[in-house]
Amino acid sequence: MTERRLVTVVTLLAAGISAVATSFGIYATSERFLVSSFNRLVLEVLPGWFVSAVIQRFGDLALELSLLFSGVLLSVIVGSLALAGYRLGASALPASRELVGAVLSVVFVFLAAYLVVGVARAAILPAVVGGAVVAGFDHLSTAGDASADVSPDRRSVVQAVTVVAGYNVVAHGLGFLRRSQTQRTERELQERATRLEAEHLVSEADDAGLEADGIKPLISEIGEFYKVDINPSPPSIDPDGWRLSVTGLVEEELELDYDDVRGYETRNRYKAIRCLSDDIDGEQLDTAVWTGVRMADILEEAGIEDEGEYALLSGADDYYYSVPLEDLEESMLAFGMNGMELPAGHGYPVRLLVPDRWGKLHVKWLTDVEIIDDGEGGYWEERGWHGMGPVNAVTKVDRINRLEDGGIQLVGHAYAGARDVETVEVSIDGGDSWESATLSDPLPDSDTTRQWLYEIDPDEGDPDSYDVYARTIDGEGTVQPEARSDPFPDGATGWAHRSVRRG
Numbered sequence: 001m002t003e004r005r006l007v008t009v010v011t012l013l014a015a016g017i018s019a020v021a022t023s024f025g026i027y028a029t030s031e032r033f034l035v036s037s038f039n040r041l042v043l044e045v046l047p048g049w050f051v052s053a054v055i056q057r058f059g060d061l062a063l064e065l066s067l068l069f070s071g072v073l074l075s076v077i078v079g080s081l082a083l084a085g086y087r088l089g090a091s092a093l094p095a096s097r098e099l100v101g102a103v104l105s106v107v108f109v110f111l112a113a114y115l116v117v118g119v120a121r122a123a124i125l126p127a128v129v130g131g132a133v134v135a136g137f138d139h140l141s142t143a144g145d146a147s148a149d150v151s152p153d154r155r156s157v158v159q160a161v162t163v164v165a166g167y168n169v170v171a172h173g174l175g176f177l178r179r180s181q182t183q184r185t186e187r188e189l190q191e192r193a194t195r196l197e198a199e200h201l202v203s204e205a206d207d208a209g210l211e212a213d214g215i216k217p218l219i220s221e222i223g224e225f226y227k228v229d230i231n232p233s234p235p236s237i238d239p240d241g242w243r244l245s246v247t248g249l250v251e252e253e254l255e256l257d258y259d260d261v262r263g264y265e266t267r268n269r270y271k272a273i274r275c276l277s278d279d280i281d282g283e284q285l286d287t288a289v290w291t292g293v294r295m296a297d298i299l300e301e302a303g304i305e306d307e308g309e310y311a312l313l314s315g316a317d318d319y320y321y322s323v324p325l326e327d328l329e330e331s332m333l334a335f336g337m338n339g340m341e342l343p344a345g346h347g348y349p350v351r352l353l354v355p356d357r358w359g360k361l362h363v364k365w366l367t368d369v370e371i372i373d374d375g376e377g378g379y380w381e382e383r384g385w386h387g388m389g390p391v392n393a394v395t396k397v398d399r400i401n402r403l404e405d406g407g408i409q410l411v412g413h414a415y416a417g418a419r420d421v422e423t424v425e426v427s428i429d430g431g432d433s434w435e436s437a438t439l440s441d442p443l444p445d446s447d448t449t450r451q452w453l454y455e456i457d458p459d460e461g462d463p464d465s466y467d468v469y470a471r472t473i474d475g476e477g478t479v480q481p482e483a484r485s486d487p488f489p490d491g492a493t494g495w496a497h498r499s500v501r502r503g
């Protein structure tokens with residue numbers, strides 16, 4: 001390469017890279033950064049199969065790589081235009097070659113940049129810098145001689161390159177600083193908004209609740225929420241090393257890290273969980289506000305193949321369940337509970353929530369989702385339990401309060417899965433006659449508990465003790481079955497029963 005040609009290449013690259021770096025320094029992550037917009041154009045031109053293959057192979061890195069590629073390509077294009085503009089201007093009016101050349105160079109780069117970003121303001125400075133660099137190089141390499149044909153002054157060019165390199169370091173540094181700041185603020189803002197919303201939901205539930213001594217709150221505090229684990233202590237999981245893999249009968253296997261999972265659209269929802277081993281009078285039923293993402297969004301990204309019918313869900317403790325995919329349509333992967341990070345005991349970093357199903361399907365410390373064609377059941381089925389279908393309705397009595405006016409107040413809560421509690425009925429005569437209890441306002445989400453309250457006004461003619469029953473009627477009009485059964489193997493059934501003294 002001759003020295004002149006070398007100077008041409010250096011000029012071209014210096015102008016192009018500096019123009020692009022200017023845009024990066026100012027606009028960093030936004031769409032106004034020339035390379036962001038240009039990269040979109042490049043991705044549109046490339047064949048879809050190629051783009052998705054690269055993304056599959058390189059993940060997040062693919063985006064960085066394609067930005068780098070687009071950045072280099074755009075620098076060369078912009079540099080060439082800057083140089084072409086300059087040369088055209090310079091040869092048109094040799095008398096004032098530097099001025100006219102620089103102006104035309106700026107115009108060329110401006111037009112190209114404007115075409116790419118579509119915002120005139122975002123094209124101005126990169127164009128000015130591009131034109132200035134070309135003019136500067138030309139000025140230096142021809143200094144001391146009016147003719148453009150002499151050999152360039154090597155030292156001047158080296159100096160110019162140093163200046164341009166310094167400028168690029170500063171511009172890139174500024175861009176990267178902005179980029180990391182914006183990313184951090186965006187993430188913090190989003191997290192804060194989600195946490196605030198969840199906290200707001202917790203306090204809203206307070207307003208929906210009834211006031212009575214000893215009544216179980218609609219939302220259980222984290223320390224009060226029941227726990228059932230197959231191991232004495234929860235597996236401790238480092239979120240940095242944790243991965244959620246989606247494999248099996250999918251079009252594209254996924255391996256998501258914690259940030260990936262949190263990157264899907266976040267939702268908050270109220271939801272109760274009840275253990276299959278919960279007795280009619282047991283305490284393994286609680287409601288919380290959960291923050292997470294929709295399982296369906298993740299499965300959609302993976303793409304379920306036609307034969308895929310079930311999802312085999314495994315936790316880090318080797319606990320597992322296989323459920324029909326229909327059951328996961330409205331299910332959620334939760335990473336937050338009552339506005340806090342999901343606690344270790346409840347499945348940190350991520351647990352499953354399945355509407356209308358027993359707690360056992362709510363796999364904690366989830367690590368694997370494998371799409372399979374058959375085979376329902378899991379850990380407890382191997383131990384003789386059943387209950388893959390909807391949870392049973394249940395009515396709990398929390399407390400019997402003796403009021404000052406002589407009245408007897410029964411308070412409790414009820415749950416009927418996603419059918420929801422429509423009415424709680426109380427009988428004080430052994431089930432002959434029934435009256436509706438007062439209910440707490442329904443929470444805005446289905447699959448949640450409601451509190452109830454019922455007052456007996458004892459009468460002289462009443463028996464010494466009341467034979468009290470309480471039962472739930474769900475949103476489909478189904479009355480909670482009367483027959484008593486133990487939790488094993490299908491979940492407890494039967495009305496709540498108390499014998500309550502009159503005085």
Ligand SMILES: Nc1nc2c(c(=O)[nH]1)N[C@H]1C(S)=C(S)[C@@H](COP(=O)(O)O)O[C@H]1N2
Binds near residue numbers: 276315364
């Ligand atoms: N990985 C894992 N997930 C699990 C369990 C478990 O032992 N390991 N227990 C299940 C059972 S039987 C129930 S009732 C619920 C309880 O959830 P909680 O402990 O958050 O209340 O989690 C379910 N998910």
Ligand SMILES: [Mo]
Binds near residue numbers: 228277
């Ligand atoms: Mo359970």
